[in-house]
Amino acid sequence: MHLIALDIDGTLTASGSLEVPAETVAAVGVVREAGHHVVLASGRSLAGVMPIARALGITDGWAIASNGAVIARLDARPDGYDLDAGTDVKILDVRAVITAALNARLPGLQIAVEEIGIGYYVDAVFPTGLLRGQQMVLPVHELQSLASPRIVLRAPGVHALINPLRAVGLTATPADVDWVDVTGPNLSKASALETVRRRLGVPAERTVAVGDSVNDIEALTWAARGVAMGDAPDHVRAAADEVTGTLHEHGAATVLRSMAAAR
Template sequence: MNEQDTFPDQPILAALDIDGTLALPSTTQVADRVREAVARFVTAGHHVVLASGRSLVGVLPVARELGLVDGWVVASNGAVTARLDSRVPRGYELEDVQNFDPGRVVHAARAAHPGLQIAAERVGWGYDVTHLFPPGQLNGAQQIVSVDHLGERSTTRLVFRGPDAGRLVGSVRSVGLTAVPVEPDWLDVTAPGLSKATALEKVRANLGVLPTRTVAIGDGENDLEMLRWAARGVAMGHAPATVRAASDTVTGTLDEHGAATALDEVHMAGLPQ
């Protein structure tokens, strides 16, 4: 740690996005350089928290790939927080699950756009879907259900997929729900007021980490709140201009193992004030 670091003996919490930051979308493979940087960071006494738009069943394999068997993960853009625990049979305990009633928005969206594909998350298992999604697009299993059935069950996350999905942002937000446009044809919907940042703040408080000892690394629109929340927000080199503008610094691309570079810099130089 350098002399600029005000609290060199206090642990740092590093919040890491997955897709585009640690791994390619829909994969669990992490480069050796990234895995080694995470190991050095944790061995030094710091905390690594995966914070992803993926559902929990998509986050857990990446945690195992990184050797993270005890700690915390944030899934579904902040709707699900789990505590990793190597002592329990399934390897984790659910800490915070934010459900909402999807009925109103599901029926309104389908009425306006009849061809829309809809998925509703079932935590730890997969999704109820109106039509099967292509392999790799959703984490976990899929079960086809009717729109009525899907709208009756509370959920942590809805996915709208189709050419008109992006047009639903305004109507979803108008009823108080959180709408996160992932792609022009893909919209994530979660409970009101949620983001990766809201979940990470609870994790930070639980761990007793100082607000000034936080760093976040990401590359997407769903990382904006997280990057602003952290004492140091780091955008991946390939991130869109809006994401880079919201960050304090920019690291290398995924191919350049930018997340590893950023973690090593924080590990070696600390978080100067």
């Protein structure tokens, strides 16, 4: 029995999409039927992860959202998860993040503070398709008083905030040229996957991770078998043990099929 961790955007779906190819859905079903644990591990919020879990037919087990800041126990209730049964949520210092962002005086800065399973509180509405779930507009001073596992900072030049945020112990992860995700100290998909691995009792040597982005690097190095997608950037592929096909070549399904007979 293995733990197979799957990134979503760029691995199972096109970025931001809710559609999963039939080949991938079938491959997930085969490995789950064989007794393996399939764990979605995404930078998306839980509101963005759950439609993919449903598309894959995953109604039990664990899912990781918000770059490892949220570990959710999946079940058959209407929203698909239980936030009380072993769920692990790491809350960050929202005020410190927003203060640092405002002090940088970046033109066009937008701030989104995640509300688990619902959406985001924002200082201004983000363009359609960039955030999953509801967008609820609040003044910045009200955003600073919220509790949240993750903050999105979006602006041209926002990568200038990465090192200052890391210097004060926060986890700052670039997700696009104008986008940075901020979570609490020492968090990653790998840290959350290690928590899930221990809960499931899966040996470390029976772990697999598939991904394509910067926020997958820790997971690829954590896993006994780290697999980068064929269209991943060079530095992501360099962190992996092997490279599979591209998204359009159904590379994730290829990896899953290779695990079908594993014990």
